[in-house]
Amino acid sequence: MSTREVTDSQGMSFLDSLPRRAVVVFAPLAVFVFVLLFPFYWMVMTTFKPNAELLSREGNPFWVINPTLAHIEKLLFHTAYPEWMWNTVLVSVVSTFTSLAASVLAAYAIERLRYKGSKQVGLAIFLAYLVPPSILFIPLATIVTELGLFDTRWALILTYPTFLIPFCTWLLMGYFRTIPYELEECALIDGATRWQILTRIILPLAVPGLISAGIFAFTLSWNEFIYALTFISSSEVKTVPVGVVTELVEGDVYHWGSLMAGALLGSLPVAVLYSFFVEYYVSGMTGAVKE
């Protein structure tokens, strides 16, 4: 296995010569970065390429000769894309904040109130996190229909918390655990209510955790696909991922330019948000895995 040479230098990398490191570290790393980022480069190139260049095997496909905004223009003014964008923002924001609020209360109750059975509930929350949406979407579709929510944004706003709450609660439980009990005891002696303790002491101290959970939850709802595909059928309430996949693909002629423009514009908001909060995002992701 190729990890052999790589681990050679671990902890003692000052012993290694530069040419050796170039081969065992930098070269493979460069390949990884290239492969992982190439699809995004390709999205950008395709977005700005005129159709003539897209559908030609001649020339260098890695560059645009005559950049065009035609695909983006088509997307913004001749499709329902702006509406999908608005729906995605609305659904993601509302379901994220709902889930965060519910998760803060639940995590505080499980971690700090320690009511009877809180241990079991904590475990159940973790198990809920392991239930994949692809085994829930069929029964959920019938429930959503019976509640009269089919084809509305509410269908998504109410179902997204099923995967957001378990994740956020689990993450916040970890954060709350790191806040010393003594702070809470002092406040209790001073006559503070539990609600005051939660809002004035615990929450200000848990801000990094709240940001991590919020960012992660927002990305998860922005990226959600199977529920949005199943519960929504009218174009004006679709989200971006579903809209691009179901409405921009027409017949046998694929409009790669506008498809890639749609993919690019739909990825940008999460990518930008992520770039501002990388540390929170990573700590959210690894925190959830490390218990």
Next chain:
Amino acid sequence: MKKFLDNRNTLGLMFMLPAGVLLLVFLTYPLGLGTWLGFTDAKIGRPGQWVGLENYEFLWGDSVTRLALFNTLFYTVVASVLKFFLGLWLAILLNERIPFKSFFRAAILLPYIVPTALSAIAFWWMFDAQFSVISWVLTRMGWIHGYIDFLGDPWNARFSVIAANVWRGVPFVAITLLAGLQTISPTLYEAAAIDGATGWQRFWHVTLPLLTPIIAVVMTFSVLFTFTDFQLIYVITRGGPLNATHLMATLSFQRAISGGALGEGAAIAIAMVPFLLAAIMFSYFGLQRRAWQQGGSDK
């Protein structure tokens, strides 16, 4: 009233209410309803009658379902193994002293955070039979003579969607394992080096045992989400060609939502549960426990 609110059980119940209601109505209840639907002949717009194991008997004899089960297992095993080795390798590379480390780490996670459905379209375009950029490069390098039919041939299609899945999953494995690697104290490696351990021995006797618990968790998540994958397949191949890439999840969508056979679709979805439980049990008892019990000195 004050006394009432001071009771931790009452207060706990009140605090649990929003999360509890949402999860009971939209998670626990559907899980039960799905199990029940699997035993009925429900169609869209028509409540079903109890039919016992009829759906499962039918599906067992159905060649498409059997193929989907094979595809799902193949997809999960191959993709998970690749994700594990590539992810571990990438994590070890990122744990080295390299310039712009935080930039690399941030850039590498990008495939994981953008909407999968959207990046899947990019793969679909890169796998295009006529204009694939991969084929373009390979022909220019003289390695192949005709363009590759990535998605038209069953085995090509299988490996193409696996490649897309691995591309999306490697960053998650790498970044979480990197977090695990960073908790290993460098003094352990120095001590091992002084004792004359080779690089391979250091990896095998220091890195791997200390990393085992986190590997178990990461790979459980990875296997779980690969096994139940839906978006990639739905976007890139819709299960084709000739059902060669249909997974259980996409097949259950096709039968239940596109085809209207809710009962049958639910049965396919529920049939995934035993496999998921097995994966969780395996990781929990097989990997995690062993490392704990022996004080993290597995092997």
